[in-house]
Amino acid sequence: MNANLDAYWMPFTANRQFKNNPRMLASAEGMYYVTPDGRRVLDATSGLWCCNAGHGRKEIAGAIARQAAEMDYAPSYQMGHPLAFELAERLAELTPGDLNHVFFTNSGSEAIDTAMKLALAYHHSRGEARGLFVGREKGYHGTGFGGMSVGGMPNNKKQFGKGVPAVHLPHTMRPDMRFSRGLPDQGAELADALDSIVAEHGAENIAAVVVERVPGSAGVIIPPRNYLRRLRDNCDKHGLLLIFDEVITGFGRLGSTFAGYEFDVVPDIMTIAKGVTNGAVPMGAAIASGQIHYSIVSGPDQIELFHGYTYSGHPLAAAAAMATLDVYRDEAVFDNVRSLRDTFEDCAHELTNCRNVIDIRNYGFMAAVELAPDAEAPGRRGMEVLNKCFFDEDLMVRMSADIIAIAPPLVINEEQIRHVFKTLGNVINTVD
Ligand SMILES: Cc1ncc(COP(=O)(O)O)c(C=O)c1O
Numbered sequence: 001m002n003a004n005l006d007a008y009w010m011p012f013t014a015n016r017q018f019k020n021n022p023r024m025l026a027s028a029e030g031m032y033y034v035t036p037d038g039r040r041v042l043d044a045t046s047g048l049w050c051c052n053a054g055h056g057r058k059e060i061a062g063a064i065a066r067q068a069a070e071m072d073y074a075p076s077y078q079m080g081h082p083l084a085f086e087l088a089e090r091l092a093e094l095t096p097g098d099l100n101h102v103f104f105t106n107s108g109s110e111a112i113d114t115a116m117k118l119a120l121a122y123h124h125s126r127g128e129a130r131g132l133f134v135g136r137e138k139g140y141h142g143t144g145f146g147g148m149s150v151g152g153m154p155n156n157k158k159q160f161g162k163g164v165p166a167v168h169l170p171h172t173m174r175p176d177m178r179f180s181r182g183l184p185d186q187g188a189e190l191a192d193a194l195d196s197i198v199a200e201h202g203a204e205n206i207a208a209v210v211v212e213r214v215p216g217s218a219g220v221i222i223p224p225r226n227y228l229r230r231l232r233d234n235c236d237k238h239g240l241l242l243i244f245d246e247v248i249t250g251f252g253r254l255g256s257t258f259a260g261y262e263f264d265v266v267p268d269i270m271t272i273a274k275g276v277t278n279g280a281v282p283m284g285a286a287i288a289s290g291q292i293h294y295s296i297v298s299g300p301d302q303i304e305l306f307h308g309y310t311y312s313g314h315p316l317a318a319a320a321a322m323a324t325l326d327v328y329r330d331e332a333v334f335d336n337v338r339s340l341r342d343t344f345e346d347c348a349h350e351l352t353n354c355r356n357v358i359d360i361r362n363y364g365f366m367a368a369v370e371l372a373p374d375a376e377a378p379g380r381r382g383m384e385v386l387n388k389c390f391f392d393e394d395l396m397v398r399m400s401a402d403i404i405a406i407a408p409p410l411v412i413n414e415e416q417i418r419h420v421f422k423t424l425g426n427v428i429n430t431v432d
Pocket residue numbers: 106107108109110112140141142143212216217245246247248273274
């Protein structure tokens with residue numbers, strides 16, 4: 001192992017493998033990363049589902065630099081700065097329904113943990129002691145104790161004890177849905193599994209149901225048509241709060257500002273992160289409905305919620321977010337998804353007959369190409385595809401075991417979309 005790489009303990013990475021053959025990125029502009037040795041690598045993953053407007057946006061960099069010079073930091077407890085209030089108001093205008101109360105965090109993980117704490121505080125304010133969460137198998141909500149527990153990826157929990165009490169809905173990936181284009185037509189009834197969870201645990205014990213709109217990290221799992229509506233209806237039937245995690249799907253990934261518009265279903269609390277600043281400065285938020293907010297803040301006129309972060313609404317993040325929202329609006333970035341999502345879908349499904357491909361899933365600018373795992377070495381094929389794409393083809397894709405995820409910056413053009421999938425198909429065909 002290269003000694004000077006030793007000190008940095010990398011997250012979610014096979015450290016020894018990486019350090020033996022590092023995939024380093026040194027700069028970025030538009031659709032491309034540039035490696036330290038000068039190779040331009042086409043980014044088919046928006047960094048990590050973050051850089052929706054592409055890289056190196058001068059407007060965003062300028063706003064961050066100006067803000068750093070004007071005021072580097074302001075405490076968020078007992079003090080405020082105008083930009084955070086302006087941003088909250090702007091986000092409230094963009095979110096669906098009456099999701100109008102924005103609690104800033106610094107990541108998606110913190111956003112989910114905050115959303116879960118808001119649910120608990122809401123029940124507390126009504127004199128109820130509900131403590132059980134309902135997540136979903138294969139869900140990913142970051143790595144805080146709340147998100148880890150409600151998430152449904154066993155590897156993310158196995159080293160860390162019991163976490164927060166949580167039970168799980170079944171995931172929505174079934175063999176009869178394979179190679180669906182967009183939303184699978186079958187499977188909405190999987191949302192009815194909530195009925196048996198309620199029968200077993202009692203609605204009066206359940207704090208909230210927490211799911212991603214479209215699970216990304218576990219490999220782009222597209223919800224069946226009407227599934228999310230049915231989940232909302234079932235929550236209403238049982239009097240349960242619903243939290244939708246839009247950390248990946250927010251800010252245009254599916255073609256609308258939020259998936260709330262795409263699927264016409266509004267939760268009680270939603271979470272955002274990543275695309276809110278185009279990935280340029282860490283920021284997230286839990287955004288709550290009027291009812292939740294009112295119930296928590298209508299007590300005595302003192303600190304209403306004993307929760308927060310030193311960097312909540314950080315000036316640099318707020319400046320980055322304001323500039324990012326300007327770019328999205330002024331360049332109609334999300335319209336590009338709507339114009340090209342059919343092409344994106346067609347190109348993805350052209351890989352149907354590639355070697356070892358057992359499923360292709362897509363919606364908006366999200367797609368997964370799933371390979372049959374090698375029985376002797378699960379994950380090997382995914383890793384080989386990632387490495388060959390990166391080192392031999394100057395293409396950055398993402399892998400989750402043997403699932404290859406594609407989620408490019410939303411400013412990608414048609415030629416680049418064709419190139420991404422054609423290159424990926426060629427590489428897959430070389431992996432035995
Ligand atoms: C749906 C979802 N929620 C939460 C998170 C966690 O976000 P962060 O890594 O910023 O903590 C992620 C990260 O990929 C995510 O995909």
